[in-house]
Amino acid sequence: MLEQKLRQTCRELLANGTVKVIIGYGAAPAGQATRAVFITTPEGVEQLVWNDRCEANLVAYLKRPEVRALGKPAIVVKACDERALVVLQQEAQLERANVFVIGMACDGIGAPREAKCRSCEDQVPRFCDVVLGEVTKPADAASARWDELAEFMKKSPEERMAYWQQELARCVKCYACRQVCPLCYCQRCIVDKNRPTVISTSPSLKGNFAWHVTRAFHLAARCAGCDACTRACPVGINLRLLNQSMAKATEENFQCRPGTDPQAQPLIGNYATGDKEEFIR
Amino acid sequence: MSQTISLAGIRQLIGQWLGQGKRVAGPIRVNADTILYQNLTSAEALLLDGCVHPGNSIKEFVMPPHEKLYEYVVKGRDVELRNQEAFPPERLILGGRPCDAAALPILDHIFNWDFVDAAYNQRRQALTIVSLACTRQDDACFCTSVGLAPDAVQGSDALLVPLGNDEYEVRCQTPKGEALFAGKCTPSDRQGSVPAGPAKQFDAKQVEALITSQFEAPVWREQALACLGCGACAYGCPTCHCFDIVDEGHAGGGIRARNWDACQFPLFTLHASGHNPRQGQASRQRQRVYHKFHIYPEKFKEYLCTGCGNCVRRCPAGLGLLSVLTAIQQAGAAAPAAKGEEAKQP
Structure with missing residues (x-):
């Protein structure tokens, strides 16, 4: 059984001193999905679980000082989580050799299965130190990846604006979207800068637009599409749509699929003579 | 009737x-x-x-x-x-x-x-x-x-x-x-009745006593590791009431507004000097529990929590007060002598 295999792998990693801590999924109290567990002893691996409720992107924990203090980690990732890890690597936020990455072949997560999983192109992580399991349920055609966005873009600009006004009006700036994001690692987020204030801290419509649009742009060509922000939002704002529109634009214009090539230069920090410029008006 | x-x-x-x-x-x-x-x-x-x-x-x-x-x-x-x-x-x-x-x-x-x-x-x-x-x-x-x-x-x-x-x-x-x-x-002549509520999950009195004697217990650090430090719990909580006062405008004028704020953000306690008295998520999470089950009850003789469970439902990391309080109670039962423990500040 895959869960046993995962536990065995982790037990060995801790026993032979390869890592100090395993960042994995553990059982959550009834009614919740799973939660991150931080295991430091070989006996502790019995807490690890692997199931279709392993929803969180645990890569977000690599930015937490409390977790870093535990020593060299092994981290359990799905293919989408791994893309975030690769972006961190590209952006020099982590030394790949200092993290042991355990990839899990993934049939999709969530009950019901999440939108991103239905059109997942990856399923099996590619750059891990070890990959466990195999895919038993291939995702629907990856061509369906932009369907939700395409449907949304059929609306007129006025309708789309009305939609975002309605949706973002609910935001109370709890910043769950930012905190669960592995790529929101700024030591001080622009929205927390108050000398002077750059982005209005108020959860007003203006402040909310400023926040979400800024975040989407900052994640352009970086967002791994793990949808952690969308899952985390307590008021049900479909942030996935914002991220997807950025992802589609960078993919179509710059052939950039973030986190799929550890050797690639980050798009924002890179210039190619072939880059299109007709969109600059 | x-x-x-x-x-x-x-x-x-x-x-x-x-x-x-x-x-x-x-x-x-x-x-x-x-x-x-x-x-x-x-x-x-x-x-x-x-x-x-x-x-x-x-x-x-x-x-x-x-x-x-x-x-x-x-x-x-x-x-x-x-x-x-x-x-x-x-x-x-x-x-x-x-x-x-x-x-x-x-x-x-x-x-x-x-x-x-x-x-x-x-x-x-x-x-x-x-x-x-x-x-x-x-x-x-x-x-x-x-x-x-x-x-x-x-x-x-x-x-x-x-x-x-x-x-x-x-x-x-x-x-x-x-x-x-x-x-x-x-x-x-019909009388409505509702089923009994959820089974009691912890003894609030006991928790209140424990959290004062367990200020430095390792359980705070353990419980806070999975916390990612957002405000989903506080902003969904019917009793959390912290706010920030901000001025928004330009040199000629503007508005003074009151916005929600939450003790789980580092910025909440960041001093102008750059010093932050609550370093780390463990001390911030502990503060939230303390406020609800010790600081506030001490003054007002009631808990700053109504057991609605929104902190649990909304937590993107699968935490919430319920599991933290249960863990504190367990830790307290296991180590009643932890009072004098020279544990490090979380």
Whole structure:
């Protein structure tokens, strides 16, 4: 059984001193999905679980000082989580050799299965130190990846604006979207800068637009599409749509699929003579 | 003898209020997965079943996430203040959960114990709250652990108790509630009853005693590791009430606003000097538990928690007060001598 295999792998990693801590999924109290567990002893691996409720992107924990203090980690990732890890690597936020990455072949997560999983192109992580399991349920055609966005873009600009006004009006700036994001690692987020204030801290419509649009742009060509922000939002704002529109634009214009090539230069920090410029008006 | 009202009667009541230009709020479905307390634009939008607890709390109607306090205009060496806020319209909340309503008397204490907060009190006085007794619960619910129940009446002007078939027993608690339902109910001999609430999950008294003696216990660090430090718990909590005052505008003027703030953010305690007395998530999470189960009870003789479970439901990391308190109780039972332990500051 895959869960046993995962536990065995982790037990060995801790026993032979390869890592100090395993960042994995553990059982959550009834009614919740799973939660991150931080295991430091070989006996502790019995807490690890692997199931279709392993929803969180645990890569977000690599930015937490409390977790870093535990020593060299092994981290359990799905293919989408791994893309975030690769972006961190590209952006020099982590030394790949200092993290042991355990990839899990993934049939999709969530009950019901999440939108991103239905059109997942990856399923099996590619750059891990070890990959466990195999895919038993291939995702629907990856061509369906932009369907939700395409449907949304059929609306007129006025309708789309009305939609975002309605949706973002609910935001109370709890910043769950930012905190669960592995790529929101700024030591001080622009929205927390108050000398002077750059982005209005108020959860007003203006402040909310400023926040979400800024975040989407900052994640352009970086967002791994793990949808952690969308899952985390307590008021049900479909942030996935914002991220997807950025992802589609960078993919179509710059052939950039973030986190799929550890050797690639980050798009924002890179210039190619072939880059299109007709969109600059 | 009891008083009853049908769902159709309730919707009629809402229609009347809306027709008079008053506000009515209640649980509505905002999308396939989300039900929130929001202002109703039609009586039909009200959703009395469909979820155990809406994703937010009714504190938003007495303490909005963003509240303009006044406008200011700089005129030479003077500043002119313009209070633009008219007296808030009368508002009815229908279908509030008893655990949300019970938070209102708590907030009343907070906003009146030294500084009498006019903005809060005006909204509060304009509010009539009709709660709906809970007939079901989920794994996040823990009202019974903090002394409440599925049919608690604290803070409610009236309580609706489901009788089945879209009929409700109306239990008026205050003159406001009586005025609201006067002439709207049918006398009946049916008495509503609700199932017992969730089993007690922890002993609040014991937890209160433990957290004072376990200030440095490792359990705080262990519990906080998975916390990612957002404000989803605090902002969904009916009793969390911390705020920040900000000025927004330009050199010539602007607004002074009150925005929600949360103790889980590092910025909450960051000093101008750059020093932060609450370093690390463990001390921030501990603060939240302390405030709810020690600091506030010490002053006001009640818990700053109604067991609504929203912190559990909303936590993107699968945490929430319930598991933290349970863990503290377990740690306390396992190591009663931890008082003098020279553990490191979390």
